[in-house]
Amino acid sequence: MNYENILAEQDNGLAVVTINRPTKLNALNRATILELHEAFKALDADKSVQVIIVTGSGEKAFVAGADIAEFADFNVSEGEKLAALGQELLFDLVQNLSTPVIAAVNGFALGGGLELAMAAHFRIASDNAKMGLPEVSLGVIPGYGGTQRLPQLVGKGRAMEMIMTAGMINAEEAKAYGLVNHVVLQAELLDFCKGIAAKIMKNSPVAIAKAISAINANYEDGVNGYNVEVAAFGESFGTEDFKEGTTAFLEKRKAVFPGK
Known part of the structure; x- marks a missing residue:
């Protein structure tokens, strides 16, 4: 299937889904969320696919957040629908996928980007990665599962601090917090993830x-x-x-x- 905002490649049981909006730092707009939904559903249904890696294009960002311009004028009802639909279409879908999903965090993972990475089954970061949930600096809160998944991964206290300060942590801090499993050089990130995928694919x-x-x-x-x-x-x-x-x-x- 051809997509406008993502790339999906398969090879010997491994699929790599790349969010491909480099001029927007791979920000998640509605069209990209829909394409990711379609891609993950199709790959999960394909029994030849045993592991999925999700990453961002370029060297700067995994996903630098949501596309704020799309919802800046929303009212209360529209905001609630935005969060509910996004969680259903993508974030909950990824978390509950029967095919393992590895997030290869290759740069900024902010807002919806970190929420997507947290929905994956585990995360590997490049050494230049920075992660955070800056939503309160915009007068809103994380709406794609961030207030739920971040405490599960790093503990309540750290999650409270990260969300309330709207700050970013670097890759080594993320590893110390338990938010990512490994930190590697950016040039080695995808190969490192593929190595873990190969170990997974040996099993049932x-x-x-x-x-x-x-x-x-x-x-x-x-x-x-x-x-x-x-x-x-x-x-x-x-x-x-x-x-x-x-x-x-x-x-x-x-x-x-x-x-x-």
């Missing part, structure tokens, strides 16, 4: 999807994550991947998972 995609679901359940109100884990664990015994994985282990060979 069915089991990974169940693990994502069970982990996410811990953060859902009214859901007992332990019960979700127990059920998913039991369901695993009925899969072809389980049969292949255990047989390969007993036969002392590498498993070749059918993904079923």
Whole structure:
């Protein structure tokens, strides 16, 4: 599929989605959110795709925020709809995707950009990356899940400080906070992410999807994550991947998972 604001490439089970609006520092407008929605849905439905990396074009920004010009004149009702639709179409979608999503944060990840990175299953940053939620400096708050996901990742106190000061943290601070898993040179970022993806792709995609679901359940109100884990664990015994994985282990060979 051809897109105007993003690039989507696939190679040997790995997909790379690049937000491609370099003149706007890859800011998220409505059209880009819709294209990302379509791309992630299509890639998740493609069983040949085992890992997705999302990144930004150029060397300056992953995503430098939302496109403020689009909503500067919104009223209360329009603002609420903007947040609700964005969360449904993209941010919640990415978090709950059955295909692992790695955010390769290659520069500024601010506002909606950091919220997109946080919706991914984990994050790798380049050494020049800077992250923050500056919304209160505009008289608004994060609306794409930032007030919920940031405390889950860095703790309540740090999240409160980051959001209330509207400040940015650098890549090493983000790593110390637990916001990103690794920091690498920018020139090495994509290859580093691909290396982790290759390790993931050696494992059962069915089991990974169940693990994502069970982990996410811990953060859902009214859901007992332990019960979700127990059920998913039991369901695993009925899969072809389980049969292949255990047989390969007993036969002392590498498993070749059918993904079923």
